[in-house]
Amino acid sequence: MTDAADLRGRTADLLAAHPPATTERLAFLRARFDAGLAWVHFPEGLGGLDAPRSLQAVVDAELEAAGAPGNDPGRIGIGLGMAAPTILRYGTDEQKQRLLRPLWTGEEVWCQLFSEPGAGSDLAALATRAVRDDGGDWIVDGQKVWTSSAHLARWAILIARTDPGLPKHRGISYFVCDMTDPGVEVRPLRQITGEAEFNEVFLTGVRIPDTQRLGEVGEGWKVAQTTLMNERVAIGGARIPREGGMIGVAAADWRARPDLRTHDLHQRLLKLWVEAEVARLTGERLRQQLTKGQPGPEGSGMKLAFARLAQEISGWEVEFLAEDGLTYDDWTMRRPDGVDFTGREAGYRYLRAKGNSIEGGTSEVLLNIVAERVLGLPPEPRTDKDVAWKDLPR
Numbered sequence: 001m002t003d004a005a006d007l008r009g010r011t012a013d014l015l016a017a018h019p020p021a022t023t024e025r026l027a028f029l030r031a032r033f034d035a036g037l038a039w040v041h042f043p044e045g046l047g048g049l050d051a052p053r054s055l056q057a058v059v060d061a062e063l064e065a066a067g068a069p070g071n072d073p074g075r076i077g078i079g080l081g082m083a084a085p086t087i088l089r090y091g092t093d094e095q096k097q098r099l100l101r102p103l104w105t106g107e108e109v110w111c112q113l114f115s116e117p118g119a120g121s122d123l124a125a126l127a128t129r130a131v132r133d134d135g136g137d138w139i140v141d142g143q144k145v146w147t148s149s150a151h152l153a154r155w156a157i158l159i160a161r162t163d164p165g166l167p168k169h170r171g172i173s174y175f176v177c178d179m180t181d182p183g184v185e186v187r188p189l190r191q192i193t194g195e196a197e198f199n200e201v202f203l204t205g206v207r208i209p210d211t212q213r214l215g216e217v218g219e220g221w222k223v224a225q226t227t228l229m230n231e232r233v234a235i236g237g238a239r240i241p242r243e244g245g246m247i248g249v250a251a252a253d254w255r256a257r258p259d260l261r262t263h264d265l266h267q268r269l270l271k272l273w274v275e276a277e278v279a280r281l282t283g284e285r286l287r288q289q290l291t292k293g294q295p296g297p298e299g300s301g302m303k304l305a306f307a308r309l310a311q312e313i314s315g316w317e318v319e320f321l322a323e324d325g326l327t328y329d330d331w332t333m334r335r336p337d338g339v340d341f342t343g344r345e346a347g348y349r350y351l352r353a354k355g356n357s358i359e360g361g362t363s364e365v366l367l368n369i370v371a372e373r374v375l376g377l378p379p380e381p382r383t384d385k386d387v388a389w390k391d392l393p394r
Contacts, residue, residue: 002040002051004058010035010049011062025069029105032063038104042088046100054288071106074338078149079103079110083157085230090174090214090223099155099176111153112231113144113177113201114224118394120146121362123159124168124221125392128203130160130175138162138175138213140183140206146359150186150199151335153179157227158208159220164390171389172220176212183207193351194331197339229299231360239287240280246313246349247276249342253317265320272313279305297373300366307356307363310341314349321346 018031032038033047037059042048073080080103087099102108119126128142140160150156156177163171177184183206188196215223243251254261254269283302318325328347341349357363371377384392 002049002055004055007037007040007049007051007055007058008062011037011059015063015066015068020066020068026105026107028069029071030101032068033101033104037063039084042100046088046096047104071104074340075149075152076103076106076109077338078112078153079108079155082112082227082231083110083155086157086174086214086223086227087176089226092211094211095176095214103155108154109149109152111147111150111156111179111199111201112227113147113150113156113158113203114227115146116143117145120358121365123224124172125389125394126159126161126172127394128158128160129164130162130173130208132162132210136210138173138208138210140175140177140203140208142203144201144203145198146189147186147199147201148197148359149337150179150201151188152337155179156201157214159224161389162220163218165388166218167386168384168389168392169221170218172224173217174214174220174223175208176214177203177206177208178212181206181208188333188335190333191352192354193348194328195334195336197336228361229297239283242277242280243273244280245276246310246317246341246353247273249349250313250317250320253320253346257321260320260322265316268316269320272309272316275305276309276313279309297369300361300369301374303360304363304366304370307353310349310353310356314346314353317346318350325350 014032014035014037018028020028023031036042036044036047036049038047040049040051040056040059041053043050071080084100084103087096087103091099099108103110113128114123114126116126116128126142128140128144130138130140132138138160140158142160144158147156156179158175158177159172160175161171162173165171179186183204185202185204186199187202189198189200190196191198250269251273254266279302282305286298286302325346327345329345339352341352361369368380372379
């Protein structure tokens with residue numbers, strides 16, 4: 001069984017064969033994947049060594065100390081945090097071999113075609129249709145919205161309705177969509193920040209081979225649960241150091257500007273600091289639980305805490321900085337590669353944090369998940385649960 005000493009040895013061998021100072025970045029990342037040091041808990045041949053997930057930190061520490069290049073997880077987070085676990089669980093051997101390596105190295109960016117204008121909080125009400133033709137391919141028509149990185153993506157994870165005669169959760173199938181195919185149109189959505197990191201995606205007669213389906217026909221909602229559970233862990237459960245992230249920025253502001261301090265702001269900052277630390281430690285506990293299996297609904301609680309804290313901390317910071325908190329660097333419409341919560345000014349953080357309670361599952365939906373699946377409270381009445389999707393009022 002692979003242990004920490006073995007992983008240190010394998011990492012040393014990788015560094016000796018591919019010195020970071022003289023090896024091109026992509027070549028190093030490919031070699032790391034092939035050595036099984038990308039995701040050590042993944043199977044051999046797919047970037048891993050079938051090792052305990054907890055040992056990934058051993059590899060990461062050794063590579064960081066050696067100055068090895070990273071794969072820019074902020075840019076490819078959807079692929080790493082959502083697509084990869086779903087492909088690993090439901091993909092065919094051919095799909096895993098083709099998709100996972102360029103996903104991890106960042107050669108191919110992924111996006112998520114889930115939400116629609118009429119199916120956001122109630123995702124299972126989606127109307128995008130996939131109809132199978134005589135040759136066995138699927139022809140997809142519909143519209144998706146709030147799609148991060150669609151303007152950068154080569155691939156998308158897509159859910160579409162394949163049987164409108166079934167109840168809404170049962171007539172859905174899950175596909176991998178090539179974003180370069182004819183019929184895929186990406187349009188920017190400008191946000192309150194002035195930027196357009198999100199997009200709307202129009203699918204018109206997009207042909208998807210059946211070989212790009214994940215899971216069985218009609219079981220897309222089941223497959224999507226794997227994606228969604230991993231998404232919420234990815235958003236709310238990222239590993240950060242003590243006093244890291246947004247609370248670290250707020251604390252630095254407090255230390256740098258004694259002229260702006262008040263007793264009330266101090267008390268509020270202390271409360272937020274404690275809550276951020278509790279959330280950080282809870283995230284560590286959740287990651288330890290992940291070493292024993294797939295993420296569960298507890299990730300929804302972490303995402304809830306992340307959204308609330310981001311909004312409250314950014315609000316505190318704007319209030320503390322007074323007129324300086326209202327400054328903003330550039331309202332030019334841009335299409336960034338990712339989100340930077342700590343490297344921008346307070347005004348950006350305040351505006352961008354408003355989306356945290358919507359993206360990755362609205363806070364209202366996540367509260368229901370925590371109530372029903374974690375606390376075991378009675379579910380809300382659902383009158384549409386056993387009604388065919390085509391008969392639902394819209």
